[in-house]
Amino acid sequence: MAxxxxxxxxxxxxxxxxxxxxxxxxxxxxxxxxxxxxKAFADPSRLRILHALQEEEMCVCxxxxxxxxxxxxxxxxxxxxRTMRLVANRREGTVLYxxxxxxxxxxxxxxxxxxxxxx
Amino acid sequence: MAxxxxxxxxxxxxxxxxxxxxxxxxxxxxxxxxxxxxKAFADPSRLRILHALQEEEMCVCxxxxxxxxxxxxxxxxxxxxRTMRLVANRREGTVLYxxxxxxxxxxxxxxxxxxxxxx
DNA sequence: GTAATATATGAGCAGATACTCATATAAAGG
DNA sequence: CCTTTATATGAGTATCTGCTCATATATTAC
Numbered sequence: 001m002a003x004x005x006x007x008x009x010x011x012x013x014x015x016x017x018x019x020x021x022x023x024x025x026x027x028x029x030x031x032x033x034x035x036x037x038x039k040a041f042a043d044p045s046r047l048r049i050l051h052a053l054q055e056e057e058m059c060v061c062x063x064x065x066x067x068x069x070x071x072x073x074x075x076x077x078x079x080x081x082r083t084m085r086l087v088a089n090r091r092e093g094t095v096l097y098x099x100x101x102x103x104x105x106x107x108x109x110x111x112x113x114x115x116x117x118x119x
Numbered sequence: 120m121a122x123x124x125x126x127x128x129x130x131x132x133x134x135x136x137x138x139x140x141x142x143x144x145x146x147x148x149x150x151x152x153x154x155x156x157x158k159a160f161a162d163p164s165r166l167r168i169l170h171a172l173q174e175e176e177m178c179v180c181x182x183x184x185x186x187x188x189x190x191x192x193x194x195x196x197x198x199x200x201r202t203m204r205l206v207a208n209r210r211e212g213t214v215l216y217x218x219x220x221x222x223x224x225x226x227x228x229x230x231x232x233x234x235x236x237x238x
Numbered sequence: 239g240t241a242a243t244a245t246a247t248g249a250g251c252a253g254a255t256a257c258t259c260a261t262a263t264a265a266a267g268g
Numbered sequence: 269c270c271t272t273t274a275t276a277t278g279a280g281t282a283t284c285t286g287c288t289c290a291t292a293t294a295t296t297a298c
Contacts, residue, residue, distance in 0.1 A: 011244090012184040013214065014177070021171045021185050030235065031163050037231050038166070041157035043256075044150045052140045058133070060275060065131045066140050073257055075276055085238070094265050094274045095132065104234040111230060112156050115223040116149065119204070130274090162286075179245060192287055194246055213244045213295045 040084045041108060045069060046077050049098075053087060054106050057099040159203045160227060164188060165196050168217075172206060173225050176218040 012018055026034065041047060048067050052058060060078065064071040078098060081087040086105055089096040100106070131137055145153065160166060167186050171177060179197065183190040197217055200206040205224055208215040219225070 011180045013244090014181050017175060017177055018181050018185050021174060021177070021181075024170075024174055025167065025185070026170055026232070028163075030232070031166055033235050034228070034231055035161055035163045035166050037234060038157050038160035039255095042154055042161040044147075044154045045256080047150055047154050047157070048144065051143075051145055055140060055143055056136060058136055058140065061130045062133050062137050062140075066137050066144070069256095070258075071275070072259080072277090075274095076256075079276075091265085094272090096275065102234065104230060104237075108227065108230055108234070109153070111223060111227055112153055113145070113149070115156060115221065115227070116152050118223075132274090158285095164286080188286095189288075190245070191247090191289080195286075198246075210295085213242095215245065 036084065040081060040086055041112075043077070045073065046081060047109070049074070049077060049081065050086065050100065050105055051109060053098060053100045054109075057090070057097040059095045059097050063098070155203065159200060159205055160231075162196070164192065165200060166228070168193070168196060168200065169205065169219065169224055170228060172217060172219045173228075176209070176216040178214045178216050182217070 041050070045067055049063055052063065052066055058066075060071050060074050063078075064074045067074065078087060078089075082089070086100070086102055087098050088101045089098045091097075160169070164186055168182055171182065171185055177185075179190050179193050182197075183193045186193065197206060197208075201208070205219065205221055206217050207220045208217045210216075
C-alpha cells in the first residue's frame with residue numbers, strides 16, 4: 001500500500017489523519033457504485049420521473065407529457081434507471097407501466113429535499 | 120400552463136395520472152437544486168472527500184494523499200463542495216482545514232450505502 | 239523586503255452525458 | 269398478412285465535467 005510520500009510532490013502534513021481515514025474509508029468498488037447511485041438522481045429529468053413514480057405507476061408517453069420532453073428521451077432515461085434497478089416495468093398490451101423498484105428512492109429524495117429546505 | 124396535448128405528437132394515455140402527477144410535482148427550481156445536490160455526491164473523488172471529513176477535519180494535502188490525486192484536483196472539488204455549502208474551511212497559518220458543514224451529508228451517504236448493501 | 243509553503247484559480251482538453259433523429263421491435267386490430 | 273400504436277435503441281452531437289498544467293494568492297520565516 002502506498003503511503004503517499006513515495007509519489008511526486010505529494011506531501012502529507014498529518015500522517016495520522018490520513019492513516020485513520022484510510023482505515024474507515026469505503027472500498028473503491030463501493031465508492032464507484034455509490035457514485036453511480038447518486039448519478040442516477042443527479043439529473044432533473046430522472047428526478048422528476050422518480051418522484052412521479054412515487055405516487056403511481058406511469059407509462060412512457062404520460063411521463064413524456066408530464067416532463068414535456070420527447071418519449072425517446074424518457075425511454076433513454078428509463079433504461080438507465082432500469083439498469084440501475086431503480087425502476088421496473090410491466091407490460092399491458094403495447095403499453096409499458098413503470099414503477100419504483102426500491103423503497104430507498106423516496107427516502108433519498110425526501111432527505112435531500114429536507115436538506116435543501118433547511119438552508 | 121401547457122396540457123401537453125398542444126405539442127407535436129405528444130400523446131397522453133392517462134390524462135388523470137398526468138394531472139395528478141403535476142399537482143404533487145416538485146417545482147422546477149427545487150428540482151434543479153435537488154439535482155445539483157445529488158450531483159455533488161455523484162463523483163468518486165467528492166464522495167471520498169465527504170466521507171473522510173465525516174471523521175475529522177482535514178487539509179488539502181492530506182486529502183490529496185488519501186485519494187492519491189493531485190492537490191489541484193482536490194482543491195477544485197473542494198471549491199465545488201464549498202459553493203454547494205457542503206463543506207467549510209478554517210485557516211491555521213498557511214493550512215486550510217476543511218470540515219463538513221451539513222449534518223445531512225453523512226445521512227445521505229449512509230442511506231445510499233444501505234440501499235447498495237441490500238441488493 | 240525575499241523565499242518557501244499551502245492552497246486557489248483559470249485555461250484547456252479528453253471523456254462522459256442528455257438529448258435528437260432515424261430506425262427497430264413488440265403487441266393488437268384489421 | 270399489413271397497419272397502427274407504444275416503446276426501445278443506435279448513432280450522432282452539443283454541452284458538461286473532472287482532470288492537468290501553469291500561474292496567482294496568502295501566510296510564515298528569514
